[in-house]
Amino acid sequence: MLVRLFGSNFRSIKEPFELSLLAADLTRKEDCNRGTIAVPISGMAEPLHLLRTLGIYGPNASGKSSLLVAANALRWLARESSPRSKPDGRIAPYEPFLLDDKTKNAPTELGCDVVFKKSLLRYEIKLTSKVIQAELLTLIDKDGEHRLIERNASGEVKGHLIAESEANRLYVSEMQPNVAVLSKLAQHGPRKGKSSVVPYYNAILNATHHEDYHDAALEMIKLGDSSADDKFADDLQYREWIMHHIIQKADIGIAGVRTRRESFKVPASIRESLMKSGFPGKIPDTRVVVEFLHAGVKSGAINFSEESAGTKKLYNIASQWWAMANREITLFADELSASLHPRLLDRLVRAVNDPPSEKMRSQLIFATHDTGLLESQDGLPPALRRDQVYFTKKSAQGATEVYSLTEFKEDARGVHNIRKRYLSGLYGALPSVEKLSL
Template identity: 30%
Template sequence: MIVELVVENFRSIKEKQRLSLVKSNFGDADNNSFNPLAPGTSDLLKSAAIYGANAAGKSNFILALSTMQEIVIMSAKDRQRGYNLPVQPFKLCDSTIDEPTEFEVTFIADSVKYQYGFSTNSTQITAEWLYAFPNGKPQRWFIRVLDPETSEYVWDFGSYLMGKKQLWKEATRSNSLFLSTAIMLNSEQLKPVYDWFYKTLKLSGISGWNMEYTAKLCQKNESKEHVLNFLKAADLDIDDIRVDTKKMDKTYFPDELPASIKEKMLEELEGEEFHEIKTIHKTSSGKNMSFDLSDESDGTQKIFAFAGPWIDSLNKGKVLFIDELHDSLHPSIVKFLVSLFHDKKTNPNNAQLIFTTHETSILDQNIFRRDQVWFCNKEKNQSTSLYPLTDFSPRKGVENLEKAYLTGRYGALPLISALEYIGE
């Protein structure tokens, strides 16, 4: 479960921006919120939608968390000394271009709230911190700060963190996280923090997921039934799915591909498995007709790719971040996907969905609480600002949110000017 995300000086995000999933005091329906049963934590929201113009920076919030996840998971494994970290500061201001990027996320794992973050430039971690709230009160587990004068780290370990702290400290490279290093060296106490990034947090860009996860589910009868139910609920006329596992060989490549390229690719890929996915439809006479999944519409392919992660996340209480959820999907399908997170029957473990979208038809107070809607705006200095709908105190059950947004009441719209000359 995620409580809050904070990002500063990352790509179009200049000033510190905050996305909160904490339920507000607005008297809206409680179906879209839940009690996380963690000491010191308020009720949380099951979903949040982020609206904004193209190039306003919506995607950068998802990219920021994706970058944070990548550094957590990979920094101790694959980042050799001197390897650059994948961050990019706000470049349109002299005061930020040489400053570090900061990420912080507050989340709940195993019924304990954690507040973890770090700041970094492309060459080294400049600060890292972790607080835990097992009893509702903050416990400092560790703080690490780079002293710019000595280029050495100042460390502060709280008494609550157990284990071989000195060993982990000495093994932590300047471009690696202490959290990742300690996990690699068998810290049991820090596993819930690391596992939240590795197992619970799931992110997808505009292209969505590939088909592999859903395809694997379709190879087992019980889980395939869940996928088919998902597809039928989304009004896809698919009666069955057939998945064949094949090994890579020369027949996989098109005939027109030069033999030399085929041989080179086979050296790298030969023996690897891939899935051939077929959708089964009923003909007018009741016979089965199979199609390659690639022959289906873009929307059908995207829903199929979503099915596995959606089912898995709802069953296991994961946190999904999706960029441009509406892409290639009908508004009714978007509403259907969101509603699965709001329904206690389909979301018994309080999974959460955070997504960016341009689909305004779902901006409805019957779908969202007012505190679930956020806006992303591009400021005059070309930086990104993020703010909630609740800043405007919309009247419950009275204000038409879609109309108000499209007429500019909440900002976060493109400023379109007339085009006077288009050329010959």
């Protein structure tokens, strides 16, 4: 589970930012007992209360996606930098703020705090286009802070995991400057035992899942990452969960589904683009074809390519909602609300924020323009608590500013007027449209 994501000088974000999943001490009765996960931490008298969801609002191009991509950049550095970085190659996630001469070649800094068993784990990394200048993996428990990995600007690597393992020392003795130590040890170091980095590595990966749900991606089932499609075709229990909990519950007239596999030739232009981007593994030559069975006067199957954008979107998000229900992950979702009715989006968010069981311990962080999540519906409080709302806006210098709704003092009356207050401009983070005309 994610406790916080932080960093600076990344994409449109110039100054230090922080997304905190720590729940605020809210006084409204309808807020104080929902939307949080109680996490016991060794040495703490009270459990840590972490938010289940967090929504990010702001104008177009204000930096909402940059916050989500920051998590994906951390994930890439931890998972992909060792197998995919070429000697002297550019570090793919290095995207500094370009509108200032002082920052456009300066280091990017990214980091996260995550839950590890009954302790906290912090991962921090500082990088330029071709060099990782610093990297820290720190375990924080009742006995204090323990540096598991410590890499300095000279490239020297120290820390408990290195000192206690001859194998780890061997692997870090010759480090490529553009490869993260965490990634290299997870790929090549000990798989088990006290000197293994794998448990810490998995905790960071589980807290940084990222999905981009732009409409352009809805026209075809994901290429190359067909694990969800294969699972849908081969795993009856999984397929029935998707149909029962997501697809059919959306009331879109679907009575059933059938799947088949067919040969699939990737167009040469797409294949070339994938290879240039460092596509991992073999490009597939078959794909799963999904056909939903629609009820009507004349029932029949409709090919996935002919389904509505909303139905495609539901299918494409379903695997992540299954993962959140059955595993313990943090999902960063971009363009989640695209092609979904506001009422359906509201229920999808509530499914995560108000799960049927406390055993469900996943988190959802998403960017949206849907202000309906900020007001009550059907006699229920807003889908999002006040501390689950963040805003982004651009400064006069073109840099993203990130702030939380909790920074605004509110009274404790049970009046759900967050949407009205936001749209009135009280919180800022609104597009300037006054001069827009034909």
